[in-house]
Amino acid sequence: MTRDEITAGLAEILEEVAGVNPDDVAEGKSFTDDLDVDSLSMVEVVVAAEEKFGVKIPDNEVQNLKTVGDAVSYIAAQS
């Protein structure tokens, strides 16, 4: 799966869970500061991403996933 495909998959999740416009989702964007995803919604995003990409994202990793690009890199490395 390419980085663009993972980004697109995350954009779908972010739209469903937090109402984020898919056009706003890019690797450089911060989940909290740019996309306005709060902590509870971030939990939902992580669980949905695990299901969608068939990966495990432990809670102690989530705090390192500041941007969409961080998440894409983590998912790409696991899958």
Next chain:
Amino acid sequence: MSRPDVVVTGLGATTPLGGDVASTWDAMLAGRSGVSALTQEWAAQLPVRIAAQLAVEPSTVLDRVKLRRLDRSEAIAIVAAQQAWADAGLADSGLDPERLAVSVGSGIGGATTLLAQDDILEASGPRRVSPHTIPMLMPNGPAAWVGLELGAKAGVHSVASACATGAEAIALGLDIIRAGRADVVVAGGTEAVIHALPIAGFSSMRAMSTRNDEPEKASRPWDKGRDGFVLGEGAGVLVLERADHAAARGARVYARLAGAGITSDAYDIVQPHAEGEGAIRAIAKAVADADVAKTDIRHVNAHATSTPVGDMLEIGALHKAVGDHVLLSATKSMTGHLLGAAGALESIATILAIRDGVVPPTINLDDPDEGLTLEVAGHKARHLEIPAALNNAFGFGGHNVALVFTRA
């Protein structure tokens, strides 16, 4: 210092009869039933397969992403509160948030969230349980959400007294303003538990009507053929305001909330006191608190849920505490029983009856019980000048609440 007067300056509701107050009131005056068959798959196994479901789904009013975080009882509390807030004209009034409080309760709370998330827990494990579960099912959720939406900083309160909740939340709002802790209180009740488990639970108590073949005729307070209540869902919210505060901003006033009476039976966890002793005291306290002549109380929106015992106890209590001159209505004949929202919705009906000089009908009263010794507005609405009116609400746990409203 004299006690401040409290008036009602805004109303909001979403009910089985309509998505707002105006459509609900029109349907009530026309004598329409909001009860229908439950066609959902989960209902097929139940002994009770009827309910009064919302006329307008909250998903047509609130944003999809927001709804993901809201129990249905919270969503409809927000819908009703937003309507009441707009109706009161408080949106851009410059009201100090620290003088605005909320008092919104629910009888059962976020039960459907609890059950849905338990299904997920059983099927998919704890990691799949929504992080929104707790704020969705906590009993203070509806009050907290309304407070958040309106920016209320003088406290958000969540009364829980079963089917007396909505009325008791309004009584608490009255106390808050009288005590000087707020100038405006957004007060009411919400309930949304049309689901297999609550229905099975009430049904096991033999408290519900099983007239499954005739949904619109199932809720029939005081009728000989009554066989239990019909579960309804909805929310009702009032804006209560200190009278001089309302006058200073030129607000439209629906009615005065003149008094409240609250008692407890200390008798049985679900059965009302055999002589209605607690109800009598609640009504008498409300009348005394309102400082109105009993003869001015011309109309009562009764609790009358369509149960064999409760309906008649209330008649006896009204004879003793008010007298035999009142004209009654049981609007649950049309809306079903909204549990924790009932006292709020019926307060709205009481207020509009005063405003319009009309008593809403009590449908399905085809063959009145011999014990019905007070006059009732039957199949048709009746015109009546109403200087003051009473709304009763009683709840499992022995809660008795009576509210007196008077003409503005």
